Amino acid sequence: MTEPPRERIWDLHCHLSGMPGRTPDELMAALVARADRMGIERLIVFMGYPMAMDPSADELRRQNDQVLQALSHWHHRAFGFAYVSPNHVEASLREIDRCIRDGPMVGIKLWVARRCNDPAIDPIIRRAAELRAAIFQHTWIKVGGNHPGESRPEDLVALAARHPTTPLICGHTGGDWERGIRTVRATPNISIDLAGSDPTAGFVEMAVRELGPRRILYGSDVGGRGFASQLAKVRSAAISPADRRAILGDNLRAMLTPILRAKGVPLH
Amino acid sequence: MIDTNVYLSCWPFRRLPLDEPAALVAALKRLGVTQAWAGSFDGLLHRDVAGVNLRLAAACRTHGEGLLIPIGTVNPTLPDWPEDLRRCHEEHEMPGIRVHPNYHGYRLGDPRFAALLDEAARRSLIVQVVVAMEDERTQHPLVRVPPVDPAPLVALVARRSSLRVVLLNASLKPADVLLRKLVEAGRIWIDTAMMEGISVLERVVAAVGSERIVVGSHAPFFAPDAALLKLQEAGLKEADHRAIAEGNVRSLMGSRRERED
Ligand SMILES: [Zn+2]
Numbered sequence: 411m412t413e414p415p416r417e418r419i420w421d422l423h424c425h426l427s428g429m430p431g432r433t434p435d436e437l438m439a440a441l442v443a444r445a446d447r448m449g450i451e452r453l454i455v456f457m458g459y460p461m462a463m464d465p466s467a468d469e470l471r472r473q474n475d476q477v478l479q480a481l482s483h484w485h486h487r488a489f490g491f492a493y494v495s496p497n498h499v500e501a502s503l504r505e506i507d508r509c510i511r512d513g514p515m516v517g518i519k520l521w522v523a524r525r526c527n528d529p530a531i532d533p534i535i536r537r538a539a540e541l542r543a544a545i546f547q548h549t550w551i552k553v554g555g556n557h558p559g560e561s562r563p564e565d566l567v568a569l570a571a572r573h574p575t576t577p578l579i580c581g582h583t584g585g586d587w588e589r590g591i592r593t594v595r596a597t598p599n600i601s602i603d604l605a606g607s608d609p610t611a612g613f614v615e616m617a618v619r620e621l622g623p624r625r626i627l628y629g630s631d632v633g634g635r636g637f638a639s640q641l642a643k644v645r646s647a648a649i650s651p652a653d654r655r656a657i658l659g660d661n662l663r664a665m666l667t668p669i670l671r672a673k674g675v676p677l678h
Numbered sequence: 679m680i681d682t683n684v685y686l687s688c689w690p691f692r693r694l695p696l697d698e699p700a701a702l703v704a705a706l707k708r709l710g711v712t713q714a715w716a717g718s719f720d721g722l723l724h725r726d727v728a729g730v731n732l733r734l735a736a737a738c739r740t741h742g743e744g745l746l747i748p749i750g751t752v753n754p755t756l757p758d759w760p761e762d763l764r765r766c767h768e769e770h771e772m773p774g775i776r777v778h779p780n781y782h783g784y785r786l787g788d789p790r791f792a793a794l795l796d797e798a799a800r801r802s803l804i805v806q807v808v809v810a811m812e813d814e815r816t817q818h819p820l821v822r823v824p825p826v827d828p829a830p831l832v833a834l835v836a837r838r839s840s841l842r843v844v845l846l847n848a849s850l851k852p853a854d855v856l857l858r859k860l861v862e863a864g865r866i867w868i869d870t871a872m873m874e875g876i877s878v879l880e881r882v883v884a885a886v887g888s889e890r891i892v893v894g895s896h897a898p899f900f901a902p903d904a905a906l907l908k909l910q911e912a913g914l915k916e917a918d919h920r921a922i923a924e925g926n927v928r929s930l931m932g933s934r935r936e937r938e939d
Contacts, residue, residue, distance in 0.1 A: 428875055444877045447913050552815040553822060586816040588692070608813050608872070609901040611694050633876035638907035639900075646705070646901030648695055 414651060420452040420659040421445070421630050421637070422546075423581070423605035424488075426480055427459045428633025434458070438480035441632065442487055448637045451659070454629075455480060456491035456519040456546070464523040464559065467501030470494060474509050481514060489666070491517035491546055496524040496531040503537050510543050516669050517544030522557050527565035532572065539576040542668040546603070548581040551589050563593035570597045577665060579627065582606045587613045591620050598625075601661065606631030609639040614647035614657065623653035627662050680927040681706060681714040681905060682806070683846045683869050683894030686737050686746075687730075689719050691818055696898035699741035705897065706745060709906050713927075714746055714895075715806070717776040721751025722811070727762050735770040749806060750775050753782045754790040760797055767801045773931065774804030774844070780823045781811075786830040795834055799841040804930065807831065809848040810872065811899065825849075829856055832863045841865060842930060846894055847872045852881035861886040867930055869894025870908055870922070879912035879922065888918035892926050 424441060431437035438455070445453055458476030462469050470493055477490045492509040494502035502518075509515040518538045520526060526547050538545050547569070549561045556562060563584040570578050576599060583602040584590030587610075594600040602617060602625060617626045630640035644657055663677060670677060684706070686699055696702045706714050716738055720730040731750035738746040750766035752759055752775045766772045775798060777791075784791060786807075798805045810825040817823065828845055835841055842865045849872040850857040860866045871894040873882060882891060895905035909919060 430881075441876070444911060444913075447877075447911055448907070550815070553817055553819050554815065585813070607816070609904045610812070611696065611898055611901045612692060615695060635874055636876050636878050636908060636911055638911040639874060639904045642901040642904035642907050645903040645907070646695075 415655060417449075417655050418659040418663075419448075419450045419628065419641075420454070420662045421450050421632075422454050422579070422603055422627045422662055423629030423631045424453045424455045425457055425631070425633055426455065426476065427457075427461060434476045434480035435483065438484055438488070442484060444632070444637060445487075448641060450637065451487070453488040454491060454517070454662075455488055456517075457493045457521070463521065463557065464497060465493070465495060467498045470498065470501060470505055474505055474515075477515075478509065478513065485514060489517075490515040491519040491544065494518050494520060494534055496520070496526070496528060496534060499530060499533055502534050506534070506537050506541070506543070510538075510541050514673070515543075516666055516673070517546060520545070520547045520561075522548060522560040524559045525565045526561045527568040529572070531569065535569065535573050535576060539573065542672065544579060544665055544669070545576065546579045546581055549584045549590065550582055551584040551586040553586075563590045566600060567593060567597050570600050574599060577601065579603050582631075583613075583617070588616065591617055595620050601625040601627055601665070603627050603629045604643055604657070605629030605640055606635055609642045609646075611646060614643050614649060618647075618649050618653055623649070623656045624661055626657045627665075628658045679709065679711050679893055679906065679923045681711045681895050681897070682844055682867075682892050682927060683871050684714045684716045684746075684897050685719050685899065686716050686734060687719045689899055690723060691821075694898040696902070699737050699746070702898050702902075703741060703743055703745055705902050706895075707743075709902055712745065715749045715774070716742075716746045717749045717806070717808075718751060721753075721776065722778055722781045725756065727751050727753055727756060727759075728765060731762065731766060731770060735772070748772050752777060752794060754788075754794040755782050755784055759794070763794070763797055763801070763803070767803055772803070774798075774806055776806040776808060776846075778808050778811075779826045786826065786828065786834065792834065795838055795841055799838045802840065804842050804844060806844045806846055808846045811847065828860065831866055832859050835863050835865050843867070844869065844892065844930070847896060849874060851875065852878065852885040857882070858886055861890045866890065867892045867926060870905060871896035871900060873908070877911050877913070879908050880914065883912070883914060883918050883922075888914070888921045889926060891922045892930070893923055
């Protein structure tokens with residue numbers, strides 16, 4: 411009998427904030443130490459500190475520098491996404507070139523500066539797509555109302571319609587995942603991020619049922635969240651071992667394979 | 679491991695993968711849970727709380743396999759609520775009761791809550807105060823229930839020397855002043871279900887020690903694995919780990935029995 415394939419956990423969604431430590435190096439070491447306790451092989455890190463909802467061009471660069479510094483001793487354990495903003499398109503394109511084309515990063519992170527249905531974002535999406543970089547857009551559906559620049563899953567669907575062959579990631583699945591899953595269901599180039607919401611049972615089961623196992627990516631949103639609560643969504647789910655392996659790492663590795671190959675990063 | 683925070687019956691807004699008691703018990707056993715304190719989702723919105731508690735006690739007996747301990751609901755805004763409390767204690771022989779002040783429409787400063795605490799303390803019943811059931815941001819638009827402010831508990835417990843309170847689903851941060859005040863109050867235990875953040879139990883223990891922290895999963899609403907994984911992520915010293923997983927609940931229960939003898 412052959413051994414079942416090993417579970418290799420890659421965490422899509424990590425931050426440097428909320429950890430014990432004062433410098434990017436200290437914060438990153440603390441992060442990896444906790445990831446080790448949970449058997450997590452790789453971390454994707456984005457955004458520095460302090461949290462900036464509508465960062466200036468200089469602030470984007472400064473926060474990306476913090477992540478580059480954090481990654482510098484951990485290229486065997488972590489990747490980074492560049493923090494960019496549709497409020498600073500030219501600066502964002504420069505950051506994509508600096509951090510991804512000419513640097514070690516493999517994706518971009520879009521947060522809450524401006525909703526992603528706005529075509530102002532298109533040059534950023536096109537540039538990231540040319541480089542085969544992952545594109546991560548935060549989304550939430552708050553019953554009390556979103557921030558003015560905060561995207562909802564339907565905003566990402568509008569963006570996906572303009573870029574139908576570009577893979578996009580729906581951050582947090584909108585938080586209200588029963589609505590979020592339905593919203594992105596008919597848009598095959600959108601994958602969902604499981605991170606950054608309470609470990610409400612049934613999330614992963616519904617996602618597998620409605621999207622299939624290949625469009626679902628495990629992530630935690632540490633340090634504001636713990637690895638524990640977020641891994642539990644996948645661990646507790648009544649799904650097959652193959653689907654569990656896909657969600658915990660295979661799907662993210664598949665999404666990043668083209669850019670990692672292009673950068674000559676070994677995948678095993 | 680002892681889980682101080684599970685529910686039976688149905689969450690009003692969603693079927694949950696483990697909302698049949700047999701399935702819940704099997705999942706808890708897989709995680710090494712030997713005892714789980716079970717309230718009822720029906721206690722949130724039903725007004726026939728006596729019926730809710732009767733069904734809860736029966737379900738724990740029928741499906742609990744010795745693992746489920748029923749914790750009845752008492753709503754001090756309902757007529758003749760002391761009779762519900764009496765039945766929980768004398769007829770169902772429950773070790774404690776669970777209250778949902780936000781779903782039942784009162785604050786902890788309410789004199790009706792003070793009367794409930796007096797009666798519970800007199801009967802040596804543990805009182806579980808549930809701060810929240812879910813993330814406020816994802817609630818049903820017609821049922822938006824803000825979390826309970828637990829701050830008044832510090833003074834309420836200080837005035838009742840035999841009262842023991844377990845605070846469930848509080849999303850307190852390690853650095854919160856309120857967490858420290860609640861812990862220093864002495865007879866308030868706090869469950870882990872909604873404590874969040876990287877390695878949160880490691881940071882909570884560093885801030886306030888392990889003595890008042892108890893495991894709560896909030897299953898089946900939450901994925902039950904989270905409770906155990908939080909302990910794993912914290913990398914605690916053996917003594918702290920054991921205290922949170924089981925020891926603190928045993929001393930909480932033990933101090934109750936002594937008083938009864
Ligand atoms: Zn995040």
